[in-house]
Amino acid sequence: MTVAANEPAARSPLGLGPPRPLATRADDDRCPGVLALHEAEDGLLARIRLPGGRVSADQLDAVAALARHGNGLVEITSRASLQVRGLRAEAGQTAARVLRAAGLLPSASHERVRNVLASPLAGRHPLALAPTDQLVDELDRGLCADAALGGLPGKFLFAVDDGSGAVADQPADVALVVEPPAGGTPDPCLRLVVAGFPTSVRTTPSDAVAAALDAARAFLEVRAESGSRAWRVWELPGGARSVVQRLGADVEPVAAPGGRGGAVRIPGVCEQRDGRLAVTALAPLGRLERGAVSALAAAVRRPGSEARISPWRTVTVVDVAREDVESLVRDLRRLGLVVSPDSGWQGLSACAGLGACARARVDVRAAARGRALVRAAGAPDEHWSACERRCGEPRGVPVSVVAAGEVIVVASAGRRVEATTAEEALAALAAGVPAS
Ligand code: SF4
Structure with a gap:
């Protein structure tokens, strides 16, 4: 891979933007997926996108089943995806069949662009302003329904922040950030943020997905017109401003909620807004053995919940009743996961x-x-x-x-x-x- 810096660093006016050099890409987009396996030293690698980091117990079982065809290692990535390592050459078709049956491969043409980060608590954090699961689902469906957006680079990243600030500092190209009600309306609204630049686009939840998808289309248009091979918005010759201008919007100097929801990344038990509990466990070095993935499926199935993977290599189980917490924490510890906040593995x-x-x-x-x-x-x-x-x-x-x-x-x-x-x-x- 060759990335050649050609401009000074691009920063948002609020210090929110990714402080990366503008760059031109001289190579092809080889981001791995399930249908485009990566050849690593320990065998083939399949990367499974999980919009919002959500993965059900049945889906974890499917991932564990696929890992039987590899070296047994499953990884959590810095984008809250899962990777199955060490797959044998003939495992490609098995990967597609097993994961499609589990609902983890809903679109062959868009599988590598379903990169959507969200807080694992998705609106349940005491500082959150609105739930985001439905928004993430709609964004994923809208993304997969648009043929042109299948041409986004595999590195292009969306984020949906529930107002807690949990993912506001992630280097997303296009983000929707929940903000408090304004202008006499009773409901929170969403602000469109492009590569860390808050824009003048504030929408209702029903229009938010369209705004995010428009921004992604604007990126593709600007990229095509400029002849750029950029993978990220800040690599475009005009950076984020070129996308914001294409949308007919402005960059706005508003405060962002960054950092306030940092507690969601710390292992331990967190009380949700509704009084139920969320349990977060950290996987040291982001790695789980196949058997641990199966056991994790059983552990999250017992309280009737699901796992939520985060960019901090954690697994969060939400909506846990108080009487179920002790046994869940014990189960997670048995898998080698860290469930207490006083660990040197944190960060x-x-x-x-x-x-x-x-x-x-x-x-x-x-x-x-x-x-x-x-x-x-x-x-x-x-x-x-x-x-x-x-x-x-x-x-x-x-x-x-x-x-x-x-x-x-x-x-x-x-x-x-x-x-x-x-x-x-x-x-x-x-x-x-x-x-x-
Ligand atoms: S995985 Fe580590 S060793 Fe391999 S290319 Fe990346 S930084 Fe280098």
């Missing part, structure tokens, strides 16, 4: 690494396991990458460790240290990354 991630990616130069997953033992809960987010591509690194992560050439670069709070081994990198982090 700690690593790329696929050695054994899964041919480019890996360091066993970053082993190093991250070592870090989890000594890292304080609530420490700044930290990501380990086994090469310069920095796969899965969250945007703006405060602590990064990257194998770059012959060294491992440890960066934290504006300081950086070059280590030669993972052990040296771990020692540098333990010492607070003294400037070198």
Whole structure:
């Protein structure tokens, strides 16, 4: 992949926009899916999109069944998708059949563009302003019903924020953010946000999906007219403003709800607005064994709920009655998931690494396991990458460790240290990354 920077960084006026350089893509969009498997070092990889992160117990069973045709590993991605790893060459047709039967492949032509993030609590958080499940479903259906939108890049990302701010800081190309009622109306409305830029488009829930899909179409039009091969809105020559202008709208300097709903990413039990409970469990390094996926299906089926996957590699079970919480937490712990907030795993991630990616130069997953033992809960987010591509690194992560050439670069709070081994990198982090 080649990404060539050609302009200064594009930022939103509110600091909300992704601080990424404008870029031109010189390669093809090879984002994996179920019908377009990725060839990794440990076999073929199938990526399963879950709009809103929602996955039922039956669907988890289907994912576990597919994992029998691979090396048994299932991953949660930084976009709240699931990946089945190590599939054998003949597993492609099985993947399509099993996942289609489970409702996880509703559109062959649009499977890679069904990228819709939402808060796992979807309106149940005490700070939320409105439920969002229906909106996410409508957005997914509208996306799949429009043939032209099947041409969106596989990296193009939608987000729907319930007003809690849970996903307001995710690097979405097109977002709908619930805002308090205004202008004498009793109901909350939704603001269209393009690549982090709040726009003048405020809609009712019934018009919101059309506004989001119009923005995606505007991206495709601007991209075609400019001859760009951009995958993301901020990679267009005119950035977000070109899309906003195409919509006949303006960029507006309004406050965003970013950060207020951060509690949804912390493992533990959260009381919902309706008094029922939501239980969030973190999968260390985003990985689950096949057996754990089956057991997770059973665990969420028991209280009659479903699992909600998040970009923070968590699984949330919503609408749990108080009398069911203790046994659910016990079940989730048995699967190796972290259910308490005082864990060093919180905010700690690593790329696929050695054994899964041919480019890996360091066993970053082993190093991250070592870090989890000594890292304080609530420490700044930290990501380990086994090469310069920095796969899965969250945007703006405060602590990064990257194998770059012959060294491992440890960066934290504006300081950086070059280590030669993972052990040296771990020692540098333990010492607070003294400037070198
Ligand atoms: S960061 Fe590098 S080593 Fe890690 S998964 Fe990506 S390409 Fe592979």
